[in-house]
Amino acid sequence: MATQTIAAQKTAQSEINYLNHARGLKSWLLTLDHKRIGILYLISVVFFFIVGGILALLIRAELFEPGQTLMTADTYNHIFTLHGAIMIFLFLIPAVPAVLGNFALPIMIGAKDVAFPRLNLASWYIFWLGALTMLVGIVTSGLDTGWTFYTPYSTMTSSGVTWVVLGIFILGFSSILTGLNFIVTVHKMRAPGLTWSRLPLFVWGLYATSIVQILATPVLGITLLLLALERILKIGIFDPALGGDPILFQHFFWFYSHPAVYIMILPAFGVISELIGTFSRKGIFGYKFVALSSVAIAFLGFLVWGHHMFVSGQSATAATVFSLLTFLIGVPTGVKVLNWVASLYRGSIWLRTPLLYALAFLFVFPIGGFTGIALGTLGLDVPLHDTYFVVAHFHYVMVSGGLLAFLGGLHYWWPKMFGRLYNEKLAQIAALLIFVGFNVTFFPQFILGTQGMPRRYFDYVPEFTTLHQLSTVGSWILGLGLLLVAVCLLHSLFKGQLAPANPWGAGTLEWTHTGRLPSPHNFERTPVVTRGPYDYHLAEEIFGNGHGDGGGTPAVIPAQGQAQS
Amino acid sequence: MSGMILLQNTAWLPEAASSIAPEVDSLFHFWTLVSAIIFVGVVGAMTFFVVRYRRRRRDEVPEPVKEKKVVELAWIVVPTILVLIVFAWGFRVYIKMYTAPPDAYEILVHGYQWYWEFEYPNGVKTTNELHVPAGQPVKLRMTSADVIHSFYVPAFRVKQDVLPDRYSSLWFEATKPGEYTVFCTEYCGTQHSGMLARVIVHPREEFEQWLESAGIPEDMPLAELGARLYREKACFSCHSIDGSPSVGPTFKGLYGHEVELEDGSTVIADENYLRESILQPGAKIVKGYPNVMPASYASLSEREVAALIEFIKQQQ
Numbered sequence: 001m002a003t004q005t006i007a008a009q010k011t012a013q014s015e016i017n018y019l020n021h022a023r024g025l026k027s028w029l030l031t032l033d034h035k036r037i038g039i040l041y042l043i044s045v046v047f048f049f050i051v052g053g054i055l056a057l058l059i060r061a062e063l064f065e066p067g068q069t070l071m072t073a074d075t076y077n078h079i080f081t082l083h084g085a086i087m088i089f090l091f092l093i094p095a096v097p098a099v100l101g102n103f104a105l106p107i108m109i110g111a112k113d114v115a116f117p118r119l120n121l122a123s124w125y126i127f128w129l130g131a132l133t134m135l136v137g138i139v140t141s142g143l144d145t146g147w148t149f150y151t152p153y154s155t156m157t158s159s160g161v162t163w164v165v166l167g168i169f170i171l172g173f174s175s176i177l178t179g180l181n182f183i184v185t186v187h188k189m190r191a192p193g194l195t196w197s198r199l200p201l202f203v204w205g206l207y208a209t210s211i212v213q214i215l216a217t218p219v220l221g222i223t224l225l226l227l228a229l230e231r232i233l234k235i236g237i238f239d240p241a242l243g244g245d246p247i248l249f250q251h252f253f254w255f256y257s258h259p260a261v262y263i264m265i266l267p268a269f270g271v272i273s274e275l276i277g278t279f280s281r282k283g284i285f286g287y288k289f290v291a292l293s294s295v296a297i298a299f300l301g302f303l304v305w306g307h308h309m310f311v312s313g314q315s316a317t318a319a320t321v322f323s324l325l326t327f328l329i330g331v332p333t334g335v336k337v338l339n340w341v342a343s344l345y346r347g348s349i350w351l352r353t354p355l356l357y358a359l360a361f362l363f364v365f366p367i368g369g370f371t372g373i374a375l376g377t378l379g380l381d382v383p384l385h386d387t388y389f390v391v392a393h394f395h396y397v398m399v400s401g402g403l404l405a406f407l408g409g410l411h412y413w414w415p416k417m418f419g420r421l422y423n424e425k426l427a428q429i430a431a432l433l434i435f436v437g438f439n440v441t442f443f444p445q446f447i448l449g450t451q452g453m454p455r456r457y458f459d460y461v462p463e464f465t466t467l468h469q470l471s472t473v474g475s476w477i478l479g480l481g482l483l484l485v486a487v488c489l490l491h492s493l494f495k496g497q498l499a500p501a502n503p504w505g506a507g508t509l510e511w512t513h514t515g516r517l518p519s520p521h522n523f524e525r526t527p528v529v530t531r532g533p534y535d536y537h538l539a540e541e542i543f544g545n546g547h548g549d550g551g552g553t554p555a556v557i558p559a560q561g562q563a564q565s
Numbered sequence: 566m567s568g569m570i571l572l573q574n575t576a577w578l579p580e581a582a583s584s585i586a587p588e589v590d591s592l593f594h595f596w597t598l599v600s601a602i603i604f605v606g607v608v609g610a611m612t613f614f615v616v617r618y619r620r621r622r623r624d625e626v627p628e629p630v631k632e633k634k635v636v637e638l639a640w641i642v643v644p645t646i647l648v649l650i651v652f653a654w655g656f657r658v659y660i661k662m663y664t665a666p667p668d669a670y671e672i673l674v675h676g677y678q679w680y681w682e683f684e685y686p687n688g689v690k691t692t693n694e695l696h697v698p699a700g701q702p703v704k705l706r707m708t709s710a711d712v713i714h715s716f717y718v719p720a721f722r723v724k725q726d727v728l729p730d731r732y733s734s735l736w737f738e739a740t741k742p743g744e745y746t747v748f749c750t751e752y753c754g755t756q757h758s759g760m761l762a763r764v765i766v767h768p769r770e771e772f773e774q775w776l777e778s779a780g781i782p783e784d785m786p787l788a789e790l791g792a793r794l795y796r797e798k799a800c801f802s803c804h805s806i807d808g809s810p811s812v813g814p815t816f817k818g819l820y821g822h823e824v825e826l827e828d829g830s831t832v833i834a835d836e837n838y839l840r841e842s843i844l845q846p847g848a849k850i851v852k853g854y855p856n857v858m859p860a861s862y863a864s865l866s867e868r869e870v871a872a873l874i875e876f877i878k879q880q881q
Binding site for chain 1: 596611619623627645649662725748749759
């Protein structure tokens with residue numbers, strides 16, 4: 001009798017999870033739970049990604065043929081600007097840290113929540129306040145400056161620059177607060193035994209990112225505030241007509257915006273490390289190098305902004321120094337790729353959707369890296385600067401780093417977020433479509449760029465038509481792939497098979513020490529960590545004989561997963 | 566080496582028509598080759614590992630691999646050496662690119678929204694057509710009247726931003742007579758992609774002849790001169806003559822008709838209104854159009870203004 005009661009209680013207890021312990025809209029909008037806030041961010045950034053993606057498809061459609069086809073030059077200029085501004089400020093920067101980081105980081109370090117849960121919720125509201133301010137400017141008067149807001153064009157145009165930069169200024173606070181929260185959380189709330197050398201690499205990535213967020217974002221904020229003041233009060237900082245210096249704006253802007261590339265990339269590096277570790281059941285080769293180089297890249301990232309300005313009129317000496325520093329940051333980044341590939345060596349490789357995204361990353365990212373070297377080289381950057389070569393380069397870097405890593409991570413943590421599995425076959429087809437579509441879209445742009453096609457062009461000379469058409473067709477394949485991801489994940493949400501606590505046989509705490517869905521406070525008791533995150537041979541709990549809080553759930557590879565050949 | 570020759574024959578790079586272009590191209594080919602080799606190595610190894618080490622049993626745990634410091638050190642040192650080579654090579658090319666020979670022929674360049682104006686040492690001005698001699702270093706001293714533009718000739722592999730209130734410069738030595746496209750590569754507003762120009766490279770002796778005859782003859786009929794100015798002063802980039810909408814009002818059927826202004830009043834587009842609008846573009850703005858016409862047209866001569874008015878009159 002007594003044992004039965006205990007068993008019943010146990011079942012009831014295990015059914016209380018972060019999704020069902022409180023219901024209703026209010027319980028979500030006022031939640032202090034980092035996992036729910038992660039989901040709120042997920043919905044938000046996916047919304048903005050869809051908007052940015054539709055704009056991208058419109059851009060490509062207009063460029064299918066030379067001349068005016070769908071829209072006027074003015075509309076086109078507004079659309080490409082919005083595509084860039086939305087994708088960068090409302091998708092790439094928040095996607096991995098605010099969604100996946102918020103959801104996974106505290107659990108991965110064995111904490112109940114982030115250090116400042118209220119601040120965490122506030123970050124989300126500030127994110128929306130900033131986004132809405134931006135949207136007000138866009139809806140009332142558009143934005144046609146390019147996402148870089150170069151002066152003096154941005155001080156002269158009649159479009160909604162002031163509102164948008166104000167919006168980005170506000171968004172910056174969201175970014176800073178999230179970064180601050182993560183740094184304190186990682187420093188103060190790690191579980192007993194979780195030393196720095198046992199931290200999962202995703203946590204290292206987020207930690208490095210947070211440093212950049214805190215140090216770089218204020219510079220952008222001040223720069224954009226100055227720009228707004230310039231427009232309203234004509235104070236003469238950037239506008240040469242008022243005695244200002246337009247190059248100064250570029251220095252200020254890139255001092256933030258180059259490190260911002262690392263805000264987008266470093267957490268992605270972390271995700272890739274988790275995926276490769278889990279699906280090859282191997283430690284990451286050179287763990288210490290991979291961990292510490294993220295921090296090193298975060299700091300070095302502040303010293304290379306001038307490589308955006310080789311043809312701007314800055315001095316040759318400055319250009320030379322910036323070029324050299326750029327290469328010095330390129331090397332550790334490249335070495336990381338080699339470390340990931342080496343981690344696969346003699347592993348036990350399980351080809352699931354998340355790993356497919358990681359492998360796609362290992363294909364795409366080096367192309368972004370090599371072309372980055374070309375752009376960092378003084379003599380080569382001159383002809384390639386501000387052409388489609390640059391467009392292709394940063395899409396290879398940011399789409400691989402931002403989008404592929406985000407999708408890989410989303411597919412990886414999905415069963416933990418929603419307790420359900422998705423249709424593996426469908427998800428793999430979607431990943432393949434995205435990989436093919438992405439390369440068909442952007443690879444031709446490298447060739448366009450070397451041939452001289454400048455970026456931000458509404459129209460082009462007829463020689464470029466074939467490559468543009470190829471690129472546009474690629475964008476349709478990419479769009480189809482993303483649509484399929486949405487179908488697949490939405491289907492899983494309602495009809496997906498219930499997931500076991502650790503469907504991938506992963507070794508980090510969120511899989512080994514929580515149930516199918518994490519409970520509101522993550523753990524029933526604080527876990528004690530006795531090994532590194534990828535030491536599979538030491539991890540009995542992964543294979544069902546463990547004593548973790550995962551309800552003793554044995555890690556059963558689900559039915560779909562049994563066909564492994 | 567054979568790989569380099571193979572790459573040289575691909576259509577990736579545009580025609581090389583300046584003295585610096587072959588040097589840029591060699592560096593580009595070296596970079597392509599090294600990148601391609603490393604890329605194939607990385608992706609090849611990745612593919613091999615994925616196939617070779619597929620998981621066989623669900624509870625399979627691989628033996629940890631002992632990390633070799635030598636391996637790690639090697640792939641830190643080798644890429645570092647490679648990028649330093651590329652850096653030094655790029656530096657050499659860059660210095661050449663930006664060090665104009667002292668005897669270079671100097672041409673003044675003005676960037677406007679959205680056209681280029683070139684001024685030669687003898688006072689001749691051209692718009693959107695830069696005439697240069699082949700086989701002689703040419704130095705462009707450039708400035709902008711409004712926003713930042715960037716002067717880019719793909720065939721010459723040179724590019725330089727053109728800033729307001731400041732000179733920047735660029736030099737090249739064209740090697741082959743012919744026509745080459747000039748693009749503006751710094752986003753400069755509505756007609757950014759329409760801001761195209763041509764470099765016309767003359768054989769050296771023909772260039773002198775061109776320069777002699779380039780001044781506008783005194784006896785050219787007004788309407789003909791107007792048509793030429795419409796093209797050369799790039800009026801066409803904002804004002805169509807076929808009635809199609811653009812940045813500014815079309816010239817078709819403009820003369821003698823009533824025009825509604827920004828403040829709601831109307832005016833007849835007669836000779837005096839046209840003259841005022843050319844010399845003081847902001848004075849009476851036509852309803853529905855932005856006040857963006859550059860004031861630079863105020864420097865037109867009396868005869869040129871008359872010629873433009875005559876040209877507009879004819880567009881019925």
